[in-house]
Amino acid sequence: MEALLDILLAGSFWAAAVRIASPLIFATMGELICERAGVLNLGIEGIMVAGAFAGWMAVYSGLGLWPGVAVALGVGMAFGLIHGVLTVPFGLSQHVVGLGVTLLATAATYYTYRLALPEVTAPPRIAPLAPLPIPILSDLPLIGPALFAQTPLTYLAFGCVLAVSLILYRTPLGLAVRAAGENPGAVEAQGLSVTAIRIGAVMAGSGLMAVGGAFLTMSAFDSFFFEMVNGRGWICIALVVFGAWKPGKALLGALLFAGFDALQIRLQQTPLGADLPYQLFLALPYVLSILALVAMSRRAQVPAALMVPFNRGER
Numbered sequence: 001m002e003a004l005l006d007i008l009l010a011g012s013f014w015a016a017a018v019r020i021a022s023p024l025i026f027a028t029m030g031e032l033i034c035e036r037a038g039v040l041n042l043g044i045e046g047i048m049v050a051g052a053f054a055g056w057m058a059v060y061s062g063l064g065l066w067p068g069v070a071v072a073l074g075v076g077m078a079f080g081l082i083h084g085v086l087t088v089p090f091g092l093s094q095h096v097v098g099l100g101v102t103l104l105a106t107a108a109t110y111y112t113y114r115l116a117l118p119e120v121t122a123p124p125r126i127a128p129l130a131p132l133p134i135p136i137l138s139d140l141p142l143i144g145p146a147l148f149a150q151t152p153l154t155y156l157a158f159g160c161v162l163a164v165s166l167i168l169y170r171t172p173l174g175l176a177v178r179a180a181g182e183n184p185g186a187v188e189a190q191g192l193s194v195t196a197i198r199i200g201a202v203m204a205g206s207g208l209m210a211v212g213g214a215f216l217t218m219s220a221f222d223s224f225f226f227e228m229v230n231g232r233g234w235i236c237i238a239l240v241v242f243g244a245w246k247p248g249k250a251l252l253g254a255l256l257f258a259g260f261d262a263l264q265i266r267l268q269q270t271p272l273g274a275d276l277p278y279q280l281f282l283a284l285p286y287v288l289s290i291l292a293l294v295a296m297s298r299r300a301q302v303p304a305a306l307m308v309p310f311n312r313g314e315r
Contacts, residue, residue: 007266014146016265018154019220021258023048025157026212027236028243028250029164030076030205035240036168037201038181038305042098043083044209045233046105049226051076051210053109056217056224057116059126069153069214076210077203079105084199091309102233110226123223129153153211153219158251160208165247177201181303184310194310209233235289242293244300256292260285 007013027048034041041047055072059065079101086097117124129151137148168174176197179187184194212232217224235257243250264284 004267007263007270009142011142011145013262013266014142015149016262017255017259018146018150019258020261021254022150022154022157023212023215023220024232024236024239024254024258025251026160026215027209027233028239028254029160029247030208030212031236032240032243032245032247032250033164033168033177033205033208034202035306036181036245036303037177037198038184038303038308038310039084039087039198039202040094040098040307041080041083041101041202041205041209042095042237043079043101043105043206044098044236045229045231046102046109047076047079047206047209048213048216048229048233050079050105050109051213052217052228053113053213053224054210055214056126057112059218060124065127065129065218068218069211072210072214073207076213077207079210080203080206081199083206084202088195088198088202088310091311094307106226113224113226123225125222126218128217128222129219151219153215157215161247161251168247178303180310181305184305184308188310198310209236212236238289238293241300242289245303253289253292257285257289260288 027044031041031044051072054075055068058068058071063071082104083097083101086092087094131149131151132155134148138144140148166174168178176187176192180194180197180201187194187197213229216228221228236254239250239253239257242253264282267284
């Protein structure tokens, strides 16, 4: 118990939790936008891999860090366009298309990596984004290192939550997106294109997913390897459900999962870690997140038209 309190009272623990949560926040907001428009995007895992590689490769090829983020965003939107076209106007299964996009993005990333770097045995390194402490605020106990001494992409992740919330609930565009996922017939009755709204939402959401992947190579680490996404995309789909399709609650879920992940890493370094198999600690954040997901999802209201194809003129 004393070791647990020491961990929870350390500013480094909270800083690590926020850092781990940052890519999840980007990808969760992206998935939330897609689902709010009525499209389940199971391509998230592969899109994050493609974004991680695209951003890293752009920087390694000579572009700056922020242009690298823009490249990752563009790659994600391209895969989102593929997903949106196949699922919205053509009405193909969103499950099958999503898994196909994941396989396509992952395979394309592997092929491009081997084509561009055929003789490389170890991933080359880049100079990642450095932490940008905010004067005075970064010196506050606990919350200072956690919230005000992070890299610019972490600040951007929190800004993304605010932007998504404002757009979805305070703008006509957000109302149209939410209506497309709840009652697409009403959208069509207003003279708007459900197809355009849904494809646009999937493209925007996929772009954010790719930026979440780029965070791993350009902010958390300084190189690319294929296992680095490590199931984070699937976690983000669960976080959308945990957050009841609301940005604020989804942010809380991302921070909660990241906190459990940061906790298990530190518990392995305590005397308890010497007595128990490390696999138990690795499973801890997933077990606790599943329990939290079950508790929260029972009260969640799924968008009424989620995964429901819409054909113009039909009622």
